[in-house]
Amino acid sequence: GQNIDQPTEMTATEGAIVQINCTYQTSGFNGLFWYQQHAGEAPTFLSYNVLDGLEEKGRFSSFLSRSKGYSYLLLKELQMKDSASYLCAVRPSVGMGGKLIFGQGTELSVKP
Amino acid sequence: DAGVIQSPRHEVTEMGQEVTLRCKPISGHDYLFWYRQTMMRGLELLIYFNNNVPIDDSGMPEDRFSAKMPNASFSTLKIQPSEPRDSAVYFCASTFRPGQGGYNEQFFGPGTRLTVL
Numbered sequence: 001g002q003n004i005d006q007p008t009e010m011t012a013t014e015g016a017i018v019q020i021n022c023t024y025q026t027s028g029f030n031g032l033f034w035y036q037q038h039a040g041e042a043p044t045f046l047s048y049n050v051l052d053g054l055e056e057k058g059r060f061s062s063f064l065s066r067s068k069g070y071s072y073l074l075l076k077e078l079q080m081k082d083s084a085s086y087l088c089a090v091r092p093s094v095g096m097g098g099k100l101i102f103g104q105g106t107e108l109s110v111k112p
Numbered sequence: 113d114a115g116v117i118q119s120p121r122h123e124v125t126e127m128g129q130e131v132t133l134r135c136k137p138i139s140g141h142d143y144l145f146w147y148r149q150t151m152m153r154g155l156e157l158l159i160y161f162n163n164n165v166p167i168d169d170s171g172m173p174e175d176r177f178s179a180k181m182p183n184a185s186f187s188t189l190k191i192q193p194s195e196p197r198d199s200a201v202y203f204c205a206s207t208f209r210p211g212q213g214g215y216n217e218q219f220f221g222p223g224t225r226l227t228v229l
Contacts, residue, residue: 031215042222042223043220048215098216099145099160100157101157103154
């Protein structure tokens with residue numbers, strides 16, 4: 001089966017750092033994506049990992065450990081506009097085209 | 113490019129009525145995906161197409177749901193007859209074939225919020 005777990009919600013303070021974890025158990029693995037979704041809007045792409053290690057993109061970084069089936073999204077210097085849902089998604093196999101399996105999402109609230 | 117276009121943005125209908133949702137993918141993208149998002153179940157893949165051909169429809173909940181892609185620039189998702197439990201936000205997304213060692217993030221449309229009374 002396919003299973004992707006994320007915490008349901010998190011709260012953090014403006015200017016702080018927050019780490020959102022994602023664990024997965026899928027029939028195959030060919031990449032992990034993080035998407036951001038503001039309330040009432042469509043998901044937008046944040047980051048991609050296919051090899052172990054850290055990918056940095058401005059204030060956002062994403063880490064992957066394939067042996068542990070684990071990823072995290074790190075958000076630095078939090079801003080109020082970072083309040084959103086963060087979705088972890090796994091692409092099980094390159095043979096399945098771009099098919100993604102999404103986690104339930106982590107609702108992040110940034111407080112002043 | 114205008115991005116993925118979906119219509120209508122909001123749809124309110126009564127149980128038993130037919131509902132048709134429409135999607136125009138980004139030009140040049142050869143994969144198209146239909147998702148449904150609810151609070152309870154999150155974002156679920158319903159069906160996806162490659163070069164206008166349905167590849168995986170295992171997420172389609174039942175025979176009341178059908179999807180077509182008559183050409184590279186248009187797809188429909190139809191629910192007939194609709195039921196209150198179909199109320200959700202339906203997203204269409206598109207992407208391109210990944211290059212060697214590359215990735216192909218999906219680009220989502222704004223969604224259609226469907227309410228079945």
